[in-house]
Structure formats: structure tokens, C-alpha cells
Amino acid sequence: xxxxxxxxxxxxxxxxxxxxxxxxxxxxxxxxxxxxxxxxxxxxxxxxxxxxxxxxxxxxxxxxxxxxxxxxxxxxxxxxxxxxxxxxxxxxxxxxxxxxxxxxxxxxxxxxxxxxxxxxxxxxxxxxxxxxxxxxxxxxxxxxxxxxxxxxxxxxxxxxxxxxxxxxxxxxxxxxxxxxxxxxxxxxxxxxxxxxxxxxxxxxxxxxxxxxxxxxxxxxxxxxxxxxxxxxxxxxxxxxxxxxxxxxxxxxxxxxxxxx
Numbered sequence: 001x002x003x004x005x006x007x008x009x010x011x012x013x014x015x016x017x018x019x020x021x022x023x024x025x026x027x028x029x030x031x032x033x034x035x036x037x038x039x040x041x042x043x044x045x046x047x048x049x050x051x052x053x054x055x056x057x058x059x060x061x062x063x064x065x066x067x068x069x070x071x072x073x074x075x076x077x078x079x080x081x082x083x084x085x086x087x088x089x090x091x092x093x094x095x096x097x098x099x100x101x102x103x104x105x106x107x108x109x110x111x112x113x114x115x116x117x118x119x120x121x122x123x124x125x126x127x128x129x130x131x132x133x134x135x136x137x138x139x140x141x142x143x144x145x146x147x148x149x150x151x152x153x154x155x156x157x158x159x160x161x162x163x164x165x166x167x168x169x170x171x172x173x174x175x176x177x178x179x180x181x182x183x184x185x186x187x188x189x190x191x192x193x194x195x196x197x198x199x200x201x202x203x204x205x206x207x208x209x210x211x212x213x214x215x216x217x218x219x220x221x222x223x224x225x226x227x228x229x230x231x232x233x234x235x236x237x238x239x240x241x242x243x244x245x246x247x248x249x250x251x252x253x254x255x256x257x258x259x260x
Contacts, residue, residue: 003019004020004028004031005019005034005038007038007042011200012050013048013052014048014052015052015196016038016053016054017054017056018035018053018060019056020065023062023067024057024061024106025056025059025062026061026062026066027061027064027065027086028068032081036089039089042096043096046259048098049098050098050101051096051098051099052101052196053101053102053103053115054105055106057106059105060116061111061112061113061115062112063113064111069081086142086143093119094118095215097211097212098204099121099211101120101122101195101196102115103123104122104123104179105188106127107130108129109130110131110134114145116130117148117149117178117179118143118148121180121199122178122180122181123182123191123192123195124173124181125170125184125188128169130168130179131166131167132149132161132165135164136165146162151218152177153178202257204241205236206239212228213228213229213232241255241258244256245257
């Protein structure tokens with residue numbers, strides 16, 4: 001485990017923390033690979049049933065470390081940065097069949113904003129801002145920003161934010177549907193922990209199937225989506241958690257889901 005990514009696992013929740021606060025948790029090559037390795041470890045760890053992504057310090061993530069791309073000795077080039085750093089990170093976030101919470105503790109800019117938006121449930125405190133900062137330095141959005149943002153908030157609004165690079169506060173982001181929830185700053189940590197624990201104790205297999213269905217709904221036609229719903233519902237109905245959920249409902253008690 002590198003110093004740039006911290007991992008803590010407790011109560012079936014993996015807390016992954018970006019740890020380069022001195023550069024607002026911006027990504028360099030080492031940090032990008034370390035995050036991928038950490039996500040892989042959380043995916044295969046059966047003790048982990050929910051994942052939280054957050055940052056140390058004042059920022060969630062400021063995107064790419066520009067010092068790396070302007071240093072001739074360090075610069076891996078944009079082809080490698082995208083194909084080896086950000087694209088695999090986004091793919092992992094969307095493909096892991098466990099709920100991933102984006103706990104946005106500070107500014108999320110550029111690729112950092114789009115990594116946040118790729119998470120399953122995004123919660124930010126009231127002092128957080130989101131910035132599609134690419135156009136401000138002559139670049140285009142990456143890290144699936146052009147995929148998720150228009151689907152979250154609509155084509156016109158997303159295009160304007162991508163072109164203008166406006167700073168959007170967390171409260172406004174919630175109102176426009178960009179994130180799940182904006183909470184008071186003093187309640188942020190407690191809110192994240194409660195949400196993570198709730199998801200970690202829910203039927204993990206069903207949550208993974210829900211995630212798969214919502215992923216495919218972005219590109220499927222109606223007939224294909226109905227077919228996949230049927231397939232996964234039949235699989236879900238064969239799970240131990242489904243049996244436990246029905247039994248708990250009939251017996252009027254809290255279910256004890258095991259994630260199976």
C-alpha cells in the first residue's frame with residue numbers, strides 16, 4: 001500500500017482515502033495505480049460489503065497533478081494517463097458489484113469531479129464545490145464526465161458547465177440531480193458512516209445486480225433491459241438474502257443479510 005492511498009476496513013466497510021493533501025489530492029501515476037490496486041483488493045475481499053471514497057485535507061481530488069504532466073522527466077503523456085490511469089479507475093468503480101459511496105469532503109475538480117460522479121451514491125457537505133475545470137486550461141472533460149454528467153443533469157446544463165467551467169456548490173449540485181445529498185458540514189462524517197453501515201448490511205448480491213441494471217440502462221433499449229431485469233430477478237430470488245428478507249418480513253423482525 002502506498003502513502004498516497006490509505007485503506008481502512010471496519011464493520012464490513014472499506015474506507016479508501018486519497019492522501020496527497022499538499023497538492024489537493026491530485027493524481028500522479030503512482031497514486032492512480034495504487035487506487036486501482038486498492039479497488040481490486042476491496043472487490044475480492046469477502047469481508048468488504050461497501051466502499052467509501054474520500055480525501056484527506058481540504059480537497060476530495062483536484063484531478064491530474066499538472067506538475068507531473070509539465071515535467072519532461074515525469075510526464076507519461078495523455079494517452080497513458082487516460083488509458084492507464086483514469087479509464088481503468090472509472091471502469092472499476094462502475095463494475096465492482098458492491099456499493100461505492102463518494103464521500104466528497106472538499107473541492108472536486110476535473111477528473112476528481114468525474115470520479116466522484118461515477119460513484120453509486122454521492123454525498124457532499126455544504127462547503128464542497130464541483131468544477132469541470134478542463135476548458136479553463138484548454139482541455140476537454142475526461143474520466144467519463146461527458147458520459148455521466150449529461151445523464152445526471154441533462155444535456156444543456158452539462159454542456160454549459162463543461163464549456164464554462166462554472167463552480168457548482170454542493171447544495172446546487174443536489175438540486176440539479178448531480179449528487180444524492182448535501183449535508184451540513186458538522187454532520188458529514190456521521191452521515192457517511194451511517195450510510196456506509198446501512199449499505200454494508202443490506203443484501204450485497206442484490207445491490208450488485210441493481211448496479212449492473214442501472215449501468216446497462218444507460219445504453220440498452222427497452223426490450224433488452226426488460227430481459228436483463230428478468231434474468232437478474234430470477235437469480236436474486238435464488239439468493240440466501242432473499243429467503244432471509246422474506247422470512248424476516250413474515251416474522252416481523254429485522255433481516256440479517258449475509259451478502260449471499
